[in-house]
Amino acid sequence: MYALVKPGCKAGLELRRVPIPECTAIDVKIEIIKTAICGTDLHIYNWDEWSQTNVKPPLVTGHEYVGRVVEVGSMVSTIEVGDLVSGEGHIVCGVCRNCRAG
Secondary structure, three states: OEEEEEOOOOOOOEEEEOOOOOOOOOOEEEEEEEEOOOHHHHHHHHOOHHHHHHOOOOEEOOOOEEEEEEEEOOOOOOOOOOOEEEOOOOOOOOOOHHHHHO
16 A cells, blocks of 8 residues: 655655555454545654654654545454544543553
């Protein structure tokens, strides 16, 4: 798949072909329909003071999207293949890796 990647600690992003992530038991795989750019993406692109403190390249950028679920992990019980979904970075579940890491 193609993704905008922050390859290193400097201004800019690169469009690169990257492997499609695997869907583990606790994941869902989403086919992206539309994306958008937000302030976080601009910080990362510009490599300003905030991003230098909070971002650890290399990484695939982006968290503003709408998509359709195409695969569901065996431990996922509240989402089904075909569901229309969007990402929201400000709601915490207390269960996923990011929530557990704080």
